[in-house]
Amino acid sequence: MKVKNLAIFLFFLVIAQAKKLGNDSTKTLRFTSSYNAYLSWSNFSNKYSRYSVFRNYECRHVNFSGANLQDTRFDETDAYKCNFQEADLTNAFLSYTTFENSNFQKAILKDVQGFFNNFVGANFQQATLKNMQNKKSDFFQAEFNDADLSEVYITESNFQGINFSNVNLFGADLSESNLSDCLFQVVNLQNAYFNLATLTNTYYDEVNLQGSKFESTDLRFSFFKNSNLDNTIFAESNLLGVSFQDSKLTNLKFQGSNLSEAQLENIVFINANFNESNLSKAQLSNASLQGASLQNVILENAILAGANLEGADLSGSQLINANLSGANLQNTNLDNVIFTGANLDGADFRGAFIDNTNFEDVNIEKAIFQ
Ligand SMILES: *[C@@H]1O[C@H](CO)[C@@H](O)[C@H](O)[C@H]1NC(C)=O
Ligand SMILES: *[C@@H]1O[C@H](CO)[C@@H](O)[C@H](O)[C@H]1NC(C)=O
Ligand SMILES: *[C@@H]1O[C@H](CO)[C@@H](O)[C@H](O)[C@H]1NC(C)=O
Ligand SMILES: *[C@@H]1O[C@H](CO)[C@@H](O)[C@H](O)[C@H]1NC(C)=O
Ligand SMILES: *[C@@H]1O[C@H](CO)[C@@H](O)[C@H](O)[C@H]1NC(C)=O
Ligand SMILES: *[C@@H]1O[C@H](CO)[C@@H](O)[C@H](O)[C@H]1NC(C)=O
Ligand SMILES: *[C@@H]1O[C@H](CO)[C@@H](O)[C@H](O)[C@H]1NC(C)=O
Ligand SMILES: *[C@@H]1O[C@H](CO)[C@@H](O)[C@H](O)[C@H]1NC(C)=O
Numbered sequence: 113m114k115v116k117n118l119a120i121f122l123f124f125l126v127i128a129q130a131k132k133l134g135n136d137s138t139k140t141l142r143f144t145s146s147y148n149a150y151l152s153w154s155n156f157s158n159k160y161s162r163y164s165v166f167r168n169y170e171c172r173h174v175n176f177s178g179a180n181l182q183d184t185r186f187d188e189t190d191a192y193k194c195n196f197q198e199a200d201l202t203n204a205f206l207s208y209t210t211f212e213n214s215n216f217q218k219a220i221l222k223d224v225q226g227f228f229n230n231f232v233g234a235n236f237q238q239a240t241l242k243n244m245q246n247k248k249s250d251f252f253q254a255e256f257n258d259a260d261l262s263e264v265y266i267t268e269s270n271f272q273g274i275n276f277s278n279v280n281l282f283g284a285d286l287s288e289s290n291l292s293d294c295l296f297q298v299v300n301l302q303n304a305y306f307n308l309a310t311l312t313n314t315y316y317d318e319v320n321l322q323g324s325k326f327e328s329t330d331l332r333f334s335f336f337k338n339s340n341l342d343n344t345i346f347a348e349s350n351l352l353g354v355s356f357q358d359s360k361l362t363n364l365k366f367q368g369s370n371l372s373e374a375q376l377e378n379i380v381f382i383n384a385n386f387n388e389s390n391l392s393k394a395q396l397s398n399a400s401l402q403g404a405s406l407q408n409v410i411l412e413n414a415i416l417a418g419a420n421l422e423g424a425d426l427s428g429s430q431l432i433n434a435n436l437s438g439a440n441l442q443n444t445n446l447d448n449v450i451f452t453g454a455n456l457d458g459a460d461f462r463g464a465f466i467d468n469t470n471f472e473d474v475n476i477e478k479a480i481f482q
């Protein structure tokens with residue numbers, strides 16, 4: 113009984129102590145069981161606050177710069193416009209907390225975990241977020257230039273319109289997040305994983321996307337420039353109107369993706385797999401698709417004038433009304449291909465495997481068959 117009373121007394125003592133901290137809180141820094149405290153405008157700068165718990169605090173404008181906040185907890189706390197510059201939040205747990213407009217420049221957020229946090233307008237420049245795990249959080253208008261986000265797992269979160277310049281996103285998993293209108297410039301996205309993510313109108317310049325995976329994503333009207341996409345996988349994704357320019361495109365897989373109206377003229381694909389994709393109205397003039405897998409592809413109204421399809425497997429594909437004028441179709445597999453209404457003017461079919469191929473209403477003027 114006495115022990116219990118003592119415990120209750122100590123519990124309230126701790127709360128009382130926390131509550132009166134207010135503006136001048138540089139002394140007591142461990143309130144592991146307190147909550148509902150008011151800490152706004154406090155100065156924790158360079159303090160050791162490891163294992164502290166900030167639960168349901170009003171914590172606005174607090175200066176945590178350089179503080180040791182490893183293993184701390186922030187739950188249901190208002191940390192609006194706080195200064196976490198160079199603070200160490202390694203292994204912290206953050207939930208239902210607003211860090212709106214807070215400054216995390218050069219802060220360490222390694223192995224942080226949490227969910228439902230508000231990081232709107234937060235500044236993460238040069239911060240380390242390696243292996244951060246966060247769900248359902250809002251990073252709208254946050255700044256990440258030069259930050260390390262390698263191996264993060266930040267899912268179902270909002271990153272709309274972020275400028276990811278010089279950011280390391282190696283192995284990052286951003287599944288189900290909204291990254292529409294984001295800019296990736298000089299970014300490492302090697303082995304990154306996007307499942308069910310929204311990536312409409314994203315722009316990639318000098319990005320390393322080797323081995324990254326986009327599954328069931330929305331990449332409509334995205335633009336890839338000067339990038340390395342060797343071994344990148346776009347499966348079951350919507351790539352309507354996507355364009356590629358001056359990029360490395362070896363072993364790309366587009367299975368089941370929608371590439372309607374994609375802008376691929378003059379692009380050189382090496383060993384690409386487009387099986388089961390929809391390339392209707394795609395622009396592929398003078399593109400090189402040598403040896404590509406194009407099984408069961410829809411190429412209706414696609415423009416393939418001057419394209420090099422030598423050795424490609426087009427079996428089961430539909431090229432209705434496609435323009436293949438001057439295209440190289442040597443040694444292709446045209447088993448069950450439908451060319452109805454296509455323009456095959458000057459196309460070269462030498463060595464092609466033709467079986468059950470539909471050439472109705474085609475223009476085969478000057479086409480070469482042997
Ligand atoms: C704390 O300090 C700030 C300015 O430094 C002031 O605006 C605010 O009213 C103070 N709050 C309390 C509770 O003293
Ligand atoms: C905050 O505390 C640090 C270290 O204790 C001190 O150097 C600094 O001047 C304080 N800043 C303010 C604004 O009081
Ligand atoms: C936070 O404290 C550091 C010193 O510890 C000081 O340089 C800085 O100006 C303070 N920042 C704010 C926003 O009070
Ligand atoms: C993105 O950030 C980089 C680096 O800070 C900057 O040079 C560039 O102008 C920014 N781009 C846009 C569109 O804001
Ligand atoms: C993603 O953000 C855009 C605005 O940039 C918005 O229009 C769209 O509805 C959002 N999509 C999802 C799936 O949340
Ligand atoms: C491809 O996108 C077009 C236009 O948005 C749409 O009509 C069509 O159904 C899509 N096809 C697939 C396979 O997603
Ligand atoms: C392919 O995409 C076109 C739009 O560009 C759409 O009309 C058509 O229904 C799609 N075909 C399939 C099989 O999804
Ligand atoms: C798709 O392409 C691969 C070659 O990479 C092939 O082995 C496979 O059988 C193709 N067909 C289908 C229908 O997936």
Ligand SMILES: *[C@@H]1O[C@H](CO)[C@@H](O)[C@H](O)[C@H]1NC(C)=O
Pocket residue numbers: 377378397398418
């Ligand atoms: C394709 O190449 C031919 C011959 O080099 C050229 O005349 C034509 O303009 C090119 N088309 C495109 C869309 O680049």
Ligand SMILES: *[C@@H]1O[C@H](CO)[C@@H](O)[C@H](O)[C@H]1NC(C)=O
Pocket residue numbers: 417435436437455
């Ligand atoms: C097909 O492409 C050729 C070569 O670019 C062009 O001259 C012709 O007008 C195109 N035909 C159609 C129907 O688009």
